[in-house]
Amino acid sequence: MDTRITQEARHFIEGLTRFVRDECIPAEDAIEETGSLPEPLIARMKDLGLFGLRIPAAYGGSGMNLLDYCYALKELSKSHDDIRARMSINNGIGSMAIVNDGTADQKNHYLPLLASGASIAAFALTEPGAGSDASAIATTAIKTAGGWVLNGMKHFITNAPIADIFTVIAVTDKEKRARGGISAFLVEKGTPGLSIGALHNTMGGKGWLQAEVIFDDCFIPETGLLGPVGGGFKIAMKTLNEGRLSAAASAIGIGERLLSMGIGYAKLRTQFGKPIAEFEAIQWMLADSATELFAADRMLADTAFRFDCGEDIRTHSSMTKLFATEAAFRVADRVLQVHGGMGFMRETKVERMFRDIRAYRIFEGTSEIQRFMIARDLLKD
Ligand SMILES: Cc1cc2nc3c(=O)[nH]c(=O)nc-3n(C[C@H](O)[C@H](O)[C@H](O)COP(=O)(O)OP(=O)(O)OC[C@H]3O[C@@H](n4cnc5c(N)ncnc54)[C@H](O)[C@@H]3O)c2cc1C
Structure with a gap:
């Protein structure tokens, strides 16, 4: 099986490596301080x-x-994670439902805006009462003349305060719920009845901007229905399948950068008269990290390749997301340990990456939910 990226993507990723090194990494401290991306950097991302x-x-x-996208994303993830977050929603959970299930008009109107970066996307599924159990959402969409009326509240929605277009998942038939009673809608910023609630104060990823999204008698015209009535749960799950692979790709990128920081520090830092890299305890932490990242990388390539060949990757994407995000977290912990006290200090950036990577075991389905889905597939008749 040939799971290599295309020559074209290879060239593009080489350019990304330079962009990350020359433009993103120098901007990291400012991004971390302000929780926002500098405008010139956003302009370069658009270019x-x-x-x-x-x-x-x-x-x-x-x-x-x-496959090519995951490797591009992995490369970009070696910069501040706020940069990755800003671009990945437009490419992933914020646009994929339109790409897969949108009408010709929806595609023609929204996709060019999202592709150019002129519009920012958000995906609104999670609610205070419905996280892992997405089928328990309470936001309703009631049919009315010429459209639908949305009521309810979402939370933890990335990009919400800056988003121009929201993919919203709501209940259209309380009896059927996930079996044909949930539908997807496209809701534009500024629609009467749509408001952004509190911004969550997060442990990491300050610039990811998670907030509440509130619908109060929010009228959506018929043209805002995305996919068939009752098809929303399937649309959301299909979107998340791909999203899980993106989460894995980013986690591996962060892990690889951390590992190179760990190697650099181990060679430089001297204790007991020699570089700490000469101590077996340090070597094993680096070796275990490299081994796990290699395994995660191969799972990523295999699963993305299967997707591109048209295979159903449900279980593979859960396995890849589970392994890659847990592995990257272990790498972050080891690399912090390799840095000793310096790892705890803001100036090394390791502590920021340690905080950011922690979220990867939660969003796009927690590790426990990935295991649940893998086991369900293994045990089905
Ligand atoms: C940084 C960040 C960004 C996010 N961005 C978005 C976004 O853009 N859009 C969006 O819609 N959502 C988003 N989310 C929400 C995210 O998808 C949910 O947080 C996640 O699905 C978990 O739901 P929950 O937080 O309600 O946890 P809960 O479902 O309450 O889970 C709590 C704990 O119970 C465990 N658990 C639950 N059910 C089971 C089970 N059946 N078996 C075993 N263990 C179980 C979980 O694994 C977890 O450990 C984001 C979350 C974060 C942290």
Whole structure:
């Protein structure tokens, strides 16, 4: 099985490596301090086409296959995670439902805006009463003349305060729920009845901007229905399948950067008259980290390749997300340990990456939910 990225993607990723090194990493401290991305950096991201890598070329994107995209995302994830977060929602959970299930009008209108970065996307599924059990959502969409009326509240929604277009999942039939009673809608910023609630104060990823999204008699015209009535749960799950692989790709990218920081520090730091890299305890932490990242990387390539070949990757994407995000967290912990007290200090950046990587075991489905889904597939008749 040939799971290599295309030559075209290889060249693009080489350019990304330079972008990360020369423009993103120097901006990291400012991003961390302010929780916002500098405008010139956003302009460069637009120039590089980063907001539309996964969006088909017919709508102004690059139309990358999932394998190439995951490796581009992995490279960009070696910079501050706020940069990764800003581009990945437009390419992933914020646009994929439109790409997969949108009408011609929806695609023609929204996808060019998302691909260019002129519009920012958000995906609104989670609610205070419905996290892992997404089928328990309480936000309703009631049919009315010419459209639908949404009521309810979402929370933890990334990009919410800056988003122009929300993919919203709501109940349209309380009896059927996940079996044909949940539908997807496209809701634009500024729609009467849509408001952004409190911004969550988070442990990491200050610039990811998670907030509440409130619907109060929010009227959505018929043209805002995304996919068939009752098809929303399937749409959300399909979107998350791909999203899980993106989470894995980013986690591996962060892990690889951490490992190179750990190697650099171990060679430089001297104790007991020699570099700490000469101590077996340190070597084993680095060796275990490299081994786990290699395994995660191969799982990523295999699963993305299967997707591009048209396979159903439900279980593989859960396994890859589970392993990659847990492995990357172990890498972050070891690399922090390799740095000793310096690892705890803000100036090394390890502590920031340690905080940011922690969220990866939670969003796009927790590790426990990934295990639950893998086991359910193993045990089915
Ligand atoms: C940084 C961040 C960004 C996010 N961005 C978005 C976004 O853009 N859009 C969006 O819709 N959502 C988003 N979320 C929400 C995210 O998807 C949910 O937090 C996640 O699905 C878990 O739901 P919960 O937080 O309600 O936890 P809960 O479901 O309450 O889980 C609590 C604990 O119970 C465990 N648990 C629950 N059910 C089971 C079970 N059946 N078996 C075993 N263990 C179980 C969980 O694994 C977890 O350990 C984001 C979350 C974070 C942290």
